[in-house]
Amino acid sequence: MLPLMRNDRWLVIAAVILGVVLIVISIVYFAEPAKSLPSFFPGHQAGSSHHHTKHGIAALLLGIACLVFAWFRSAPKKSPPAPA
């Protein structure tokens, strides 16, 4: 039981970090034109003033999904009802 709980904790931490990173990435996509995106970002294009809104929405959705997953996964375990 204990190792499983440890794994759960790491999973929650990873999901929270990933969720926050994805939300930050989505904000970058919304705020910056394609020319100003970091070169390792999908959609980076020198000289383009196009905003990759769809990439931003996709990253935002994934980020929220990660945070929701962490929310459920970190819920306190309910103990089974005592036998009558």
Place this chain on the structure above:
Amino acid sequence: MILASLISYPRAIILGLVQGVTELFPISSLGHSVIIPSLLGWNIHQNADYFLTFLVATHLATAIVLLGFFWRDWVRIVKGLGRSLRDRGIAPDDTDAKLGWLLVVGTIPAGILGLLLQDKLRTLFDSPRAASIFLALNGVMLFAAERMRRRAPQTDSDDDTRISRQVGWSQAVGVGAAQSLGLIPGFSRSGAAMSGGLFFGLSHKDAARFAFLLATPIIGAAALLKLPQLAGTQGNGVRGQALAGALAAAFSAYLSVRFLMRYFETKTLIPFAIYCLAAGIAASIYFAVS
């Protein structure tokens, strides 16, 4: 003026009626929106801004009809989602919460693939010839779904209880991802989702219900995302026709969803498979020789 002449009001109404039917019947709305204007000799450019703007309006109308048709279900589902978030878990007997999260999980892959690939696939396969071939392949997919469907025991009397017990998380992802096939003109989104549902053991009625519930946020979000086009300069000269098309689409979509929910209580995808195969092959031959 030129734009208005490209989609006249009668054409807009015909395209709207076709859109409302083909979006919900498993026979590909996108494919029909490519093939029918070409067959009728209408000079409509599939990727022109005015036509895409017109399609936004008809899609939005279809999504509103679906939302209205399943309104009570959506209210229960949203309440279930809220309950599960509050309790930080899904109670074993909370069917609405389980169904709600299955819809969320199924919508994520379809939404992301749609956001990233929609325009690319549409540009790549926008020719009537390609759409005809994919329509025939859609027929093959529907045949295969009937052939390979898993018949699981249907023990619960409530539709949503059956769906939430039969469909697991990975299967919801699978059905959601299958929906993305609908991004290719000729393949049907609802057909792919129903095929996925049948493959995972749902009955025809439950597969159709799950497909329609999954479709509502996808179609609605895709239309809302492009709604500024309709309000902006791209909508100039086509707004009236878009409204007429949207009303026609809403009318035919309502009749379609009513019909299909009754139809799938007892019948199968086979007639749609035959239609897609026959229409796809016939249109392919026509476009090859013309």
